[in-house]
Amino acid sequence: MTNGEVPTGGLTHLRITLSETAYVGPGRADLLELIGQTGSISAAGKAMGMSYKRAWGLVQALNEGFGRPLVESSRGGASQGGAQLTASGRLVLEHYRAMQDKTRQAIAQDVAALRQAFDMSGKK
Amino acid sequence: MTNGEVPTGGLTHLRITLSETAYVGPGRADLLELIGQTGSISAAGKAMGMSYKRAWGLVQALNEGFGRPLVESSRGGASQGGAQLTASGRLVLEHYRAMQDKTRQAIAQDVAALRQAFDMSGKK
Numbered sequence: 001m002t003n004g005e006v007p008t009g010g011l012t013h014l015r016i017t018l019s020e021t022a023y024v025g026p027g028r029a030d031l032l033e034l035i036g037q038t039g040s041i042s043a044a045g046k047a048m049g050m051s052y053k054r055a056w057g058l059v060q061a062l063n064e065g066f067g068r069p070l071v072e073s074s075r076g077g078a079s080q081g082g083a084q085l086t087a088s089g090r091l092v093l094e095h096y097r098a099m100q101d102k103t104r105q106a107i108a109q110d111v112a113a114l115r116q117a118f119d120m121s122g123k124k
Numbered sequence: 125m126t127n128g129e130v131p132t133g134g135l136t137h138l139r140i141t142l143s144e145t146a147y148v149g150p151g152r153a154d155l156l157e158l159i160g161q162t163g164s165i166s167a168a169g170k171a172m173g174m175s176y177k178r179a180w181g182l183v184q185a186l187n188e189g190f191g192r193p194l195v196e197s198s199r200g201g202a203s204q205g206g207a208q209l210t211a212s213g214r215l216v217l218e219h220y221r222a223m224q225d226k227t228r229q230a231i232a233q234d235v236a237a238l239r240q241a242f243d244m245s246g247k248k
């Protein structure tokens with residue numbers, strides 16, 4: 001995960017589970033965002049150090065888990081086609097980023113209090 | 125982790141990283157809470173389906189990572205002694221539970237909006 005990385009806000013992992021098959025955490029959100037940015041499952045996976053097979057599997061798990069496509073792709077053999085977020089995919093990503101922001105705000109005082117209590121205030 | 129479990133509030137994993145060595149997530153918090161309740165690292169680990177060795181290793185990682193003991197134990201060979209939370213341990217646990225509650229409140233509207241958008245409102 002993100003051990004070793006110390007964000008100022010303290011939040012390193014937020015997973016939201018909506019149903020028995022639908023959840024989103026930082027890795028899934030990053031993959032969705034990168035697919036939206038690159039237009040490619042392969043490029044998005046590569047940016048996260050993932051094989052195409054693994055990135056494709058994650059996209060399938062997202063699409064099936066949410067009961068409708070979050071990512072649409074024209075999978076084309078060697079060319080590996082293009083991909084884009086659907087409106088549903090953008091909705092999930094936007095809400096997830098909003099939830100991260102709201103969580104950082106909600107926990108800020110507790111994070112600060114703990115860092116102060118353990119003399120970690122000087123560390124990032 | 126907690127896949128398969130669908131809490132009403134939607135939050136299934138919250139990890140807070142305070143420094144390069146100190147973080148707390150749901151598993152560590154549950155272990156601290158159970159040690160406080162049972163007075164025993166072994167019993168707390170067992171309640172979480174963990175070996176004593178693994179539970180003990182986690183306690184050591186917590187104590188070292190936070191730079192002071194969160195759990196004090198009188199490790200006694202076969203008897204495996206007793207254990208209790210220190211004031212620092214109670215502080216970490218209390219702040220973590222508070223952050224979980226605050227996060228659930230902060231994300232409630234987004235969780236509800238996503239469940240509605242994906243027709244998951246009827247599911248737990």
